[in-house]
Amino acid sequence: MAINKVYESFDKAIADMPDGAVILLGGFGGIAPVPQNLTLALHRKGVKDLTIVTNNAGIDGRIGLGNIGGRSYVDHEILVTDGQVKKFIGAVPASIIVSRPNAFEQLYREGKVELEIVPQGTLAERIRAGGAGIGAFYTPVGVGTEIAKGKEKKIINGKEMILEYGLRGDYAFIRAYKADTMGNLVYKGVMRTFNAVMVTAADIVVAEVDEIVEPGELDPEVIVTPGIFVDRIVETSKGEVK
Amino acid sequence: MKPRLERETIALRVAREFFDGAVVNLGGGIPTLSSNFVPEGRTVTFHSENGMLGFGPVEYDEDKQSVYMMNASAQLVQPGPGMCFFDHAMSFAMIRGGHVDIAVLGTFQVSEKGDLANWMIPERGIGVIGGGMDLAFCCKKVIVAMEHVTPKGEIKLYKKCTYPVTAPECVDLIVTDLAVIEVTKEGLLLKEIAPGWTVEEVQQFTEPELIVAEDLKEITL
Numbered sequence: 111m112a113i114n115k116v117y118e119s120f121d122k123a124i125a126d127m128p129d130g131a132v133i134l135l136g137g138f139g140g141i142a143p144v145p146q147n148l149t150l151a152l153h154r155k156g157v158k159d160l161t162i163v164t165n166n167a168g169i170d171g172r173i174g175l176g177n178i179g180g181r182s183y184v185d186h187e188i189l190v191t192d193g194q195v196k197k198f199i200g201a202v203p204a205s206i207i208v209s210r211p212n213a214f215e216q217l218y219r220e221g222k223v224e225l226e227i228v229p230q231g232t233l234a235e236r237i238r239a240g241g242a243g244i245g246a247f248y249t250p251v252g253v254g255t256e257i258a259k260g261k262e263k264k265i266i267n268g269k270e271m272i273l274e275y276g277l278r279g280d281y282a283f284i285r286a287y288k289a290d291t292m293g294n295l296v297y298k299g300v301m302r303t304f305n306a307v308m309v310t311a312a313d314i315v316v317a318e319v320d321e322i323v324e325p326g327e328l329d330p331e332v333i334v335t336p337g338i339f340v341d342r343i344v345e346t347s348k349g350e351v352k
Numbered sequence: 353m354k355p356r357l358e359r360e361t362i363a364l365r366v367a368r369e370f371f372d373g374a375v376v377n378l379g380g381g382i383p384t385l386s387s388n389f390v391p392e393g394r395t396v397t398f399h400s401e402n403g404m405l406g407f408g409p410v411e412y413d414e415d416k417q418s419v420y421m422m423n424a425s426a427q428l429v430q431p432g433p434g435m436c437f438f439d440h441a442m443s444f445a446m447i448r449g450g451h452v453d454i455a456v457l458g459t460f461q462v463s464e465k466g467d468l469a470n471w472m473i474p475e476r477g478i479g480v481i482g483g484g485m486d487l488a489f490c491c492k493k494v495i496v497a498m499e500h501v502t503p504k505g506e507i508k509l510y511k512k513c514t515y516p517v518t519a520p521e522c523v524d525l526i527v528t529d530l531a532v533i534e535v536t537k538e539g540l541l542l543k544e545i546a547p548g549w550t551v552e553e554v555q556q557f558t559e560p561e562l563i564v565a566e567d568l569k570e571i572t573l
Contacts, residue, residue, distance in 0.1 A: 133395075138402045138440070139426060140422040140426060141419040141422075142419045142420045142422065147543070161375060195537055199482070201480075201482050202480050202481070202482050203478055203479075203480070204476070204478045204480055206380065206480055206482075207478075207499075208473070208476065215478050215523050218477075218478055219477060219478075225478070227479070228481075229481050229483070229484075229485040229486050230438075230440070230481065230482055230483040230485075230486060231446065231447055231448055231483060231485075231486035232486070234439075234440035234441045234443070234444050235441060235444060238440075238441040249448065249486055250448070250490065251448065251486050251489045251490065251521075252489075253489075254517065254520040255485070255516065255517050255518065255519065255520070256516050257481075268500070270460050297437070298420050299404075299421055299422075299437060300402050300420060300421065300422050300437060301398075301420065301437075302403050302437060302438060302439040303402050303403055303439060304439070305439070306439035306440075307440050307441045322565075334439075335371060338414055344441065350502030
């Protein structure tokens with residue numbers, strides 16, 4: 111029987127998501143890499159106590175930061191604003207513009223959300239390790255800073271390093287450009303970001319793509335993510351956020 | 353008030369440090385501006401944390417902009433010949449693996465030992481690390497591009513940083529609107545100074561005592 115991972119809607123693709131799930135949210139900010147429709151479906155579903163693992167804790171489109179080249183976009187800020195997020199693990203918890211705080215910063219001050227701040231490269235490597243069956247690894251990044259507090263240290267080749275653990279999610283929401291029905295993925299431009307890493311590191315991986323084609327239509331030489339990593343695929347259609 | 357260098361002029365001075373063949377990563381703010389000033393005859397490959405190498409200048413023409421061509425400062429850029437895309441794990445393998453020659457970063461504070469403090473204002477209670485920590489720890493050369501003092505007139509060059517450190521002893525060169533300063537084992541070496549400014553005036557805005565280079569000169573562009 112042919113493998114078919116295609117779901118007809120974003121809501122159906124995440125219907126089994128429970129409260130308290132750990133979700134790897136792809137993207138980096140910007141329009142191309144963010145799984146916007148999956149994020150909106152998660153918002154509609156209203157699940158709570160989520161741990162989100164993602165580069166930033168949300169950029170508020172309503173104040174003009176989620177705006178690239180005059181085009182605005184939606185990100186997981188709406189999940190934070192509406193109290194669905196319990197914890198953020200990532201590199202950019204707050205707005206880079208101090209005078210324009212995001213929802214996460216405000217809730218963090220009120221003690222309503224938890225934060226695990228991770229340097230961006232360490233975050234990517236922790237997820238890569240999580241997806242590759244590696245328990246932990248040593249990195250020089252963070253030695254002598256607050257990041258190193260409480261972490262195991264070791265001198266390797268004369269250089270001090272700290273131990274960082276692999277990271278996995280219950281779910282990963284990722285964005286790609288094209289998929290075939292077996293889940294093979296190709297990306298476009300800067301779309302890969304955390305998407306092509308997170309796709310390896312969750313129990314259930316849901317991909318939001320611009321177009322779904324039949325097996326054989328994607329050139330095997332240019333497939334970036336092998337389909338075995340992907341469980342569910344949904345195609346964006348007209349009228350949905352692109 | 354004496355005139356200080358414009359932000360673009362700081363960026364222009366920074367860009368003179370880009371050697372032919374260099375792989376360079378630019379932080380947000382003044383650093384990104386320096387991509388516009390690569391000295392003629394030199395080929396510089398720009399790296400962006402979000403998975404892009406070899407891109408061109410910022411694209412201001414809305415008709416030509418593509419959302420698939422965004423740099424880490426959320427600017428839409430032009431394609432460049434030989435450019436390529438990759439994921440975050442690969443991107444930071446390049447950084448940690450020592451494949452990026454120069455990082456240009458903005459900051460709140462720098463110490464005389466070259467400690468960088470650019471991720472957290474303690475009073476704010478929450479900070480932004482982004483990719484800056486990986487860059488500061490692992491790039492072969494770290495250049496700080498910044499205004500010499502804060503808009504409120506507070507000093508940014510300290511004996512010891514009062515803010516949490518991003519990476520200890522990582523900064524090699526500091527380019528400000530008043531001076532070009534090299535971080536040496538002996539301390540901060542004042543090498544170039546803005547036109548019309550004296551050593552004493554720059555020292556006033558710098559906590560550690562500056563070592564004045566024997567061949568101290570005016571910043572020339």
